[in-house]
Amino acid sequence: MLLYKQKKNQNVKGNRLLISINVLGSAGPIRFIVNEEQLVAAVIDTALKSYAREGRLPILGSDLRDFQLYCPNTGPDALSPWDTIGSHGARNFMLCKKPQPEKVPEEGKTPSGPAIPRKSAGSWKSWINKSLNLKIYSH
Template structure:
């Protein structure tokens, strides 16, 4: 007869504490939640978020190139997090994952207005800041 021993917890020395984080993707239904070590770097968290997102079959399809994405803190500041900083140094657990804005060629005013209105109707393109600015600009210019 075998005797079951209780599972022993792994030593956390050198690995830091584990955190349950929540990452919201603009245009997707509900946040992604997973556990990370507080010593994990932001770029590694972005990789894990993209893999989890794809594994769950979420829409819109994002791709897997981490260089196309920025991670923002949901509560404080408007600057993207530095990809080389540790996720635990921020002190929060809620984040937003956004695609980097694409650089546009200079166009005439009519072409730019058309691009702004069409890009604001697509979900998942650009950062949440750009989306908010475009939305506010459309409301102001429609008087």
């Protein structure tokens, strides 16, 4: 009697790699096995699903188009989503959110928030003078 179901012999092209993906702001890396022929976009998707399944913080979301994968060996540019993950020869990566473009206010309109922070009303001496009508002189 067979106690376990035997897996079918699957023809997997390419080697399998154990990769580590550090998420900016998270406590530790996510590790999982991928096929070296897998696209970077598929790896980002798998990383986001694993991150959410583990309940990690900060909450990232699930849209892979909002994220970029960086490889420290290839320089400061993000990896193309259409590259294969094994083509870079690395196993450690960094997952970051894409920078959001800043909204430029239209002409004639003021920004929604205060542009200039308010200064304090004065020192504690002036507050006491105003509230108690006392005069405190400083040197």
